[in-house]
Amino acid sequence: xxxxxxxxxxxxxxxxxxxxxxxxxxxxxxxxxxxxxxxxxxxxxxxxxxxxxxxxxxxxxxxxxxxxxxxxxxxxxxxxxxxxxxxxxxxxxxxxxxxxxxxxxxxxxxxxxxxxxxxxxxxxxxxxxxxxxxxxxxxxxxxxxxxxxxxxxxxxxxxxxxxxxxxxxxxxxxxxxxxxxxxxxxxxxxxxxxxxxxxxxxxxxxxxxxxxxxxxxxxxxxxxxxxxxxxxxxxxxxxxxxxxxxxxxxxxxxxxxxxxxxxxxxxxxxxxxxxxxxxxxxxxxxxxxxxxxxxxxxxxxxxxxxxxxxxxxxxxxxxxxxxxxxxxxxxxxxxxxxxxxxxxxxxxxxxxxxxxxxxxxxxxxxxxxxxxxxxxxxxxxxxxxxxxxxxxxxxxxxxxxxxxxxxxxxxxxxxxxxxxxxxxxxxxxxxxxx
Amino acid sequence: xxxxxxxxxxxxxxxxxxxxxxxxxxxxxxxxxxxxxxxxxxxxxxxxxxxxxxxxxxxxxxxxxxxxxxxxxxxxxxxxxxxxxxxxxxxxxxxxxxxxxxxxxxxxxxxxxxxxxxxxxxxxxxxxxxxxxxxxxx
Numbered sequence: 001x002x003x004x005x006x007x008x009x010x011x012x013x014x015x016x017x018x019x020x021x022x023x024x025x026x027x028x029x030x031x032x033x034x035x036x037x038x039x040x041x042x043x044x045x046x047x048x049x050x051x052x053x054x055x056x057x058x059x060x061x062x063x064x065x066x067x068x069x070x071x072x073x074x075x076x077x078x079x080x081x082x083x084x085x086x087x088x089x090x091x092x093x094x095x096x097x098x099x100x101x102x103x104x105x106x107x108x109x110x111x112x113x114x115x116x117x118x119x120x121x122x123x124x125x126x127x128x129x130x131x132x133x134x135x136x137x138x139x140x141x142x143x144x145x146x147x148x149x150x151x152x153x154x155x156x157x158x159x160x161x162x163x164x165x166x167x168x169x170x171x172x173x174x175x176x177x178x179x180x181x182x183x184x185x186x187x188x189x190x191x192x193x194x195x196x197x198x199x200x201x202x203x204x205x206x207x208x209x210x211x212x213x214x215x216x217x218x219x220x221x222x223x224x225x226x227x228x229x230x231x232x233x234x235x236x237x238x239x240x241x242x243x244x245x246x247x248x249x250x251x252x253x254x255x256x257x258x259x260x261x262x263x264x265x266x267x268x269x270x271x272x273x274x275x276x277x278x279x280x281x282x283x284x285x286x287x288x289x290x291x292x293x294x295x296x297x298x299x300x301x302x303x304x305x306x307x308x309x310x311x312x313x314x315x316x317x318x319x320x321x322x323x324x325x326x327x328x329x330x331x332x333x334x335x336x337x338x339x340x341x342x343x344x345x346x347x348x349x350x351x352x353x354x355x356x357x358x359x360x361x362x363x364x365x366x367x368x369x370x371x372x373x374x375x376x377x378x379x380x381x382x383x384x385x386x387x388x389x390x391x392x393x394x395x396x397x398x399x400x401x402x403x404x405x406x407x408x409x410x411x412x413x414x415x416x417x418x419x420x421x422x423x424x425x426x427x428x429x430x431x432x433x434x
Numbered sequence: 435x436x437x438x439x440x441x442x443x444x445x446x447x448x449x450x451x452x453x454x455x456x457x458x459x460x461x462x463x464x465x466x467x468x469x470x471x472x473x474x475x476x477x478x479x480x481x482x483x484x485x486x487x488x489x490x491x492x493x494x495x496x497x498x499x500x501x502x503x504x505x506x507x508x509x510x511x512x513x514x515x516x517x518x519x520x521x522x523x524x525x526x527x528x529x530x531x532x533x534x535x536x537x538x539x540x541x542x543x544x545x546x547x548x549x550x551x552x553x554x555x556x557x558x559x560x561x562x563x564x565x566x567x568x569x570x571x572x
Contacts, residue, residue: 037572059516070520
């Protein structure tokens with residue numbers, strides 16, 4: 001039935017565009033191929049068959065460097081504010097239970113997530129500028145040729161780009177796709193596109209292990225890995241679960257425009273506030289749970305001083321063997337477990353477990369030798385791939401009107417995470433990395 | 435759009451050629467200066483080569499007095515502004531880190547990367563490009 005509907009809609013689209021072509025032929029008098037507008041001139045370069053994709057990659061690299069390298073001092077400023085608040089709460093609150101709750105639970109956990117506001121807002125600002133300038137539609141167009149070869153639909157590109165912000169609206173954006181098969185593929189691979197929730201984890205790990213000079217590139221590499229995996233998975237799905245050719249791609253390219261500062265900032269804010277809202281609700285709640293589990297039983301942990309005796313250590317040690325081959329300890333196991341709710345919680349969990357303020361979180365990771373660059377990169381890859389967050393699972397369930405597909409996404413992504421991280425570790429060790 | 439004269443085109447073509455070679459040389463220097471070019475340097479080198487290719491693809495058109503040459507020059511200029519601007523912002527961020535006490539020193543000279551120098555070299559093209567495209571609509 002769905003195949004019949006697809007054929008019908010393709011036939012209707014074809015007839016519609018044939019009619020448009022005949023009207024255009026009759027009504028439009030073509031010039032001598034001269035370039036008339038600035039948009040035509042720029043399209044000659046940005047849609048060039050040789051330069052189009054390299055320029056797109058250049059734009060992406062510039063965007064990520066802007067978001068991460070330029071935002072660094074602003075991260076430090078927020079770190080210093082939370083440092084002061086932590087010190088103040090330690091001195092001002094006499095009750096040790098409450099002092100622990102405020103300094104570790106609130107300032108330690110929530111604070112360690114809020115420091116990622118500058119890079120996240122920076123990324124959203126860059127995305128807004130690209131959208132407002134009209135370049136994003138060109139990016140979709142440039143990538144269509146490439147994506148078609150890989151069994152993806154050109155229209156898939158927009159939801160995939162939205163996925164860099166958040167996978168939930170990205171999955172909802174697949175509604176614009178006519179073909180059910182194209183839509184299903186786009187929905188199922190979307191969680192492999194690195195959303196902003198995973199960014200705090202990358203910034204923490206890459207910043208600590210790769211240094212400022214290479215952190216942006218390490219993060220770019222994880223983003224690129226997500227794209228490569230998404231494309232490869234789409235190709236596999238196209239040849240197995242959803243056989244057939246992608247439907248034709250028609251896209252109207254808007255003229256270029258100089259982005260308006262106020263509207264770009266407004267777009268940035270409307271996306272960024274989702275992160276702030278999540279930080280104030282889900283992440284806050286989770287950090288409180290993590291604080292409770294890491295400081296209780298209160299007596300056995302000597303008031304949260306000996307985390308090894310806490311409930312969370314017990315949970316961590318129980319699941320640690322699963323992650324031991326990757327070189328990750330029980331803290332990583334716990335962080336990944338709580339990250340199922342929202343990926344930012346991975347950082348919040350480390351904040352509470354290491355008892356470090358945001359400024360010292362990266363240093364604590366290094367000084368306690370929790371990761372090497374190799375195991376750290378594999379951890380970043382695992383966070384990228386494993387189980388989509390609960391909101392994304394819910395969105396897939398809602399859009400497919402079934403729990404079968406979210407369950408499938410959950411299983412295949414977890415398996416893929418283990419395989420890819422394992423390959424990274426094995427390949428790294430093969431070339432002599434530890 | 436103002437007419438692109440052959441004389442003007444040759445002058446602009448030479449300028450685009452110098453910039454293209456400049457970016458290519460910067461990429462080679464960066465590659466030579468970094469024995470461990472994976473993973474960080476590789477991408478920044480790639481970016482410099484893309485800007486170089488954009489300028490160089492416009493040279494032939496500009497020398498022949500064709501408008502498509504201007505398109506590539508304009509595209510190259512936009513990329514120069516984006517990449518050079520990024521390095522300028524990164525230098526500003528390093529300065530702020532120094533002011534915040536997170537960096538031990540701040541040496542202005544070491545912050546001036548080839549991308550910033552090439553942006554400065556490319557900037558005189560802006561008035562010419564504005565003149566050539568002033569009557570064009572978006």
